[in-house]
Amino acid sequence: MTEQTAVETEARTDRPVVDFDHNAEEHAKDPVASYRRLRSEGPVVWTESWGGYWVLSGYDAIFDAARDDEMFSSARSPHGGEGQAILIPKRPITEHFPIDLDPPASMPYRRIMNQLLTPSRVEEMRPMVEKYTALFIDDIIESGEADFATLTGIPSIITIDWLSLPVEDWRRYSFAHRKVLSAPLGSPEYIKVTEEELPALTEKVKEVIAERRRNPGDDPISFILGHEIGGRPITEEEVLNMVDLIISGGVGTVASLSGQALEWLSAHPDVRQRLIDNPDLMQNAVEEFLRFFSPTQALARTVGQDADFHGVKVRKGDRALLAWSSGNRDAAGGFDNPDEVDIERMPNRHMAFGVGSHRCAGSHLGRLMARTILTQVLERMPDYKVDHANVVRYPRQGVNTGFDRLPATFTPGKRLLGERL
Amino acid sequence: MPKVTYTSAAGDVSVLDGNAGDSVMEIAVRNGLPGIVADCGGSLACSTCHVFVREEDLEVLEPMSDLEDEMLDGTTEERRYNSRLSCQLKLEGDVHVYVETPESQV
Ligand code: HEM
Ligand code: FES
Numbered sequence: 001m002t003e004q005t006a007v008e009t010e011a012r013t014d015r016p017v018v019d020f021d022h023n024a025e026e027h028a029k030d031p032v033a034s035y036r037r038l039r040s041e042g043p044v045v046w047t048e049s050w051g052g053y054w055v056l057s058g059y060d061a062i063f064d065a066a067r068d069d070e071m072f073s074s075a076r077s078p079h080g081g082e083g084q085a086i087l088i089p090k091r092p093i094t095e096h097f098p099i100d101l102d103p104p105a106s107m108p109y110r111r112i113m114n115q116l117l118t119p120s121r122v123e124e125m126r127p128m129v130e131k132y133t134a135l136f137i138d139d140i141i142e143s144g145e146a147d148f149a150t151l152t153g154i155p156s157i158i159t160i161d162w163l164s165l166p167v168e169d170w171r172r173y174s175f176a177h178r179k180v181l182s183a184p185l186g187s188p189e190y191i192k193v194t195e196e197e198l199p200a201l202t203e204k205v206k207e208v209i210a211e212r213r214r215n216p217g218d219d220p221i222s223f224i225l226g227h228e229i230g231g232r233p234i235t236e237e238e239v240l241n242m243v244d245l246i247i248s249g250g251v252g253t254v255a256s257l258s259g260q261a262l263e264w265l266s267a268h269p270d271v272r273q274r275l276i277d278n279p280d281l282m283q284n285a286v287e288e289f290l291r292f293f294s295p296t297q298a299l300a301r302t303v304g305q306d307a308d309f310h311g312v313k314v315r316k317g318d319r320a321l322l323a324w325s326s327g328n329r330d331a332a333g334g335f336d337n338p339d340e341v342d343i344e345r346m347p348n349r350h351m352a353f354g355v356g357s358h359r360c361a362g363s364h365l366g367r368l369m370a371r372t373i374l375t376q377v378l379e380r381m382p383d384y385k386v387d388h389a390n391v392v393r394y395p396r397q398g399v400n401t402g403f404d405r406l407p408a409t410f411t412p413g414k415r416l417l418g419e420r421l
Numbered sequence: 422m423p424k425v426t427y428t429s430a431a432g433d434v435s436v437l438d439g440n441a442g443d444s445v446m447e448i449a450v451r452n453g454l455p456g457i458v459a460d461c462g463g464s465l466a467c468s469t470c471h472v473f474v475r476e477e478d479l480e481v482l483e484p485m486s487d488l489e490d491e492m493l494d495g496t497t498e499e500r501r502y503n504s505r506l507s508c509q510l511k512l513e514g515d516v517h518v519y520v521e522t523p524e525s526q527v
Contacts, residue, residue: 067462110466111491118495287527334453347455359461364497367527 014313016042021049022088022298022321022398031297031397032339035326044310050089051080053300053319054312057326059333059351061310065301065322066355069102071309072301072320074358076100079302079317086299087399088321094202096245097238103357108229109242113361116220122364125162126372131417132157133372137380138415148262148386148406152178152255155369157421159250163243164219165208172201177251182394182404205243209236220246250362250369256295256402257286257366258373263406264289264341265378266386271343276378285343286371291350292341294325297399299354324351384410423512425449427472429456430524445507445520446470456522463508465489469526470507471496475519479503482510482518498523 018041020034021027027034035057038045043058056062065072076085076095083090086099098106098113115121136154140146156174161167176197183190209221213236216222224239265272275281303318314320328350329338335345353360360366377384385408392405423439425448439448449457458469465488474482482505485493489509493500507520 063462067464107488111488114491114495119497283527347453347458349450349458349460353460353467355460355462355464357461357464357466359464359466361466363460363467363527 015046016044016312018045018047018055020045020047020055022055022323023050023396024398025395028393028395028397031325031401032329035323035329038323039326039330042311044312044314046312051319053080053088053321054303054314055321055323056310057323057330058310059327059330062322062324062327062351063355064310065320066351066358069357070304071307072322073102073304074099074299074301075102075105077302077317080319085302088300088319094244095241096248097241099245099358100241106357108227109238110357110361112224112227112234113242113246116223117362117365119364122368125158125365126368128161129158129368129372130376132161133369133376134416135419135421137376138417139421141380141410141413141415144412145407145409148259148408149178149255149392149403150174151258151373151406152251154258154373155251155254158369159247163221163246164212164217165205169201169204172197173247173251176201177248178255178402178404181252181396181400181402184395202240202244205247206236206240209239209243246362249360250366252400252402253295254366254369254373256400257289257293257370259403259406260293260295260401261286261289261370261374262377262384262408263386263388263391263403264293265374266384266408267388268341271341272378272382275343275374276382279375279378281343282371282375283367284346284348286367286374287348287350288341288343288345289370290352291328291335291345291348293401294328294350294352295401296352296354297325297397297401298323299399324354327351380413380416381408381410384408422515423448424515424517425512426517426519427454427456428519428521430522439512441513443512445472445510445512445518447508448512449507454522456526457507458526459508460527461508465492465506465509468492468495468497468506471498471500471523471526472505472507472510472520473501473523474503474505474510475521476503478518478520481516485509496523497525497527 038057043061045055074086081090083092098109153174157170160170176193179193212221227234298321301320303314306315353363387407390407394402427435437448437452446459460469461467489506493504
């Protein structure tokens with residue numbers, strides 16, 4: 001025991017230690033500056049926060065780590081506590097497949113996800129995405145003012161309806177997914193959402209899965225239920241593991257991306273006007289907003305074996321944070337002027353959807369939702385103005401960036417559709 | 422050394438040299454060719470490295486795995502008989518292959 005501790009201490013003296021905590025208020029104030037400082041210290045550095053972890057902030061280091069599932073595992077393990085390994089600190093939530101597994105175990109689930117979310121399937125969802133976005137804007141357009149933080153509602157209702165879960169619950173999903181990210185850890189609101197509301201919603205999902213097992217339909221849950229894992233039928237619990245990941249993967253990220261782009265465009269009217277005049281630029285602009293804002297800032301892995309990695313000695317069991325957002329601002333990623341928004345940037349090999357075998361399975365849907373929201377807001381509220389002085393960001397920006405309040409005003413307009421939300 | 426000729430949907434031609442063991446995707450990305458996005462870095466997780474291979478080059482390439490076949494059902498531009506994912510096309514020796522890149526990868 002003593003010997004082992006001695007060895008560990010010795011190895012740790014090699015470690016380039018920095019003072020850093022991605023969950024701290026200090027970091028949340030200016031994540032971009034915080035990662036710029038880390039990159040100047042080295043592409044891979046060590047912090048003692050949360051029991052200690054490596055921070056990968058250089059493009060190449062993040063890329064190499066994310067491409068090597070054996071060396072940088074996303075599976076659950078005893079290292080660093082109980083719970084989901086892609087988070088530091090770990091969170092003891094429902095298992096999520098495929099993200100909580102490494103290849104080859106992850107692959108059967110990933111293949112089902114891939115089939116569910118191909119460009120052609122997502123294209124079939126376009127009318128629904130456009131309708132809900134229009135309904136949502138209808139809901140606010142007559143008043144001339146709105147809180148764009150409630151944009152979470154759009155990906156919520158789309159995801160819930162697509163999955164054929166009870167649509168009337170969308171406000172609960174929207175609220176819960178925002179509060180999980182914005183309420184202070186340990187606050188009564190946070191405890192209520194994580195210990196009561198989300199588990200209650202999970203129970204409902206379980207009921208729907210059981211019901212679809214009995215009466216399969218033409219919906220994603222029935223589609224997943226129709227598959228086998230290693231020659232046996234997929235279990236209802238495994239379906240839940242996948243559905244819960246779909247719900248939690250797409251709602252906050254899309255709202256964050258759209259909200260940050262809207263805030264930035266309000267402050268940059270020249271670019272906004274260019275997008276209004278040339279809607280064809282929107283697709284490329286969304287790629288640039290993904291790079292620039294990186295809605296999912298950083299996710300973690302566990303080191304699988306002792307090795308030399310980008311100039312440091314990592315050890316089996318070490319935790320490591322892969323900062324996609326930092327890679328996206330690193331000139332080594334081939335980005336000229338990485339701290340500037342260039343809506344025509346090309347090529348743009350950003351890491352906002354991750355890299356490697358777990359690279360976002362929902363990217364086509366995420367892009368469609370974000371593009372639709374931005375396009376419709378620019379069409380219907382072309383003069384909207386964000387009240388920048390009263391914007392409130394999430395108190396933690398280490399994993400997900402986004403807004404608790406994003407107040408805006410605009411010239412009131414007319415409803416488009418007869419129905420209402 | 423392997424060589425690849427890439428023709429874009431608009432007809433722009435780039436002839437690029439690679440090293441033994443490089444994939445058609447890696448050679449493109451290293452040279453900043455815009456027609457191949459390769460979001461996932463070669464893990465068969467994104468289908469954004471789609472290419473159309475010149476017919477006579479199809480048989481010099483490694484055969485397609487089941488997963489590549491499935492991922493080809495998820496490309497933005499519809500797959501054709503000569504579609505491949507370029508991250509899976511590792512080149513050895515002095516081959517020269519010709520590929521076309523689709524109009525859009527995302
Ligand atoms: C702009 C929006 C989005 C962003 C920025 C984003 C970001 C990410 C990132 C960074 C990962 C990689 C996780 C890792 O490597 O540890 C990921 C994985 C994933 N995302 Fe997204 N995502 C978005 C939208 C969506 C949507 C709309 C869905 C669902 C419909 C979705 C479903 C998933 C799933 C299922 C995975 C796990 C894939 C796997 O483990 O193989 N995402 N996402
Ligand atoms: S680079 Fe992602 S599948 Fe080829």
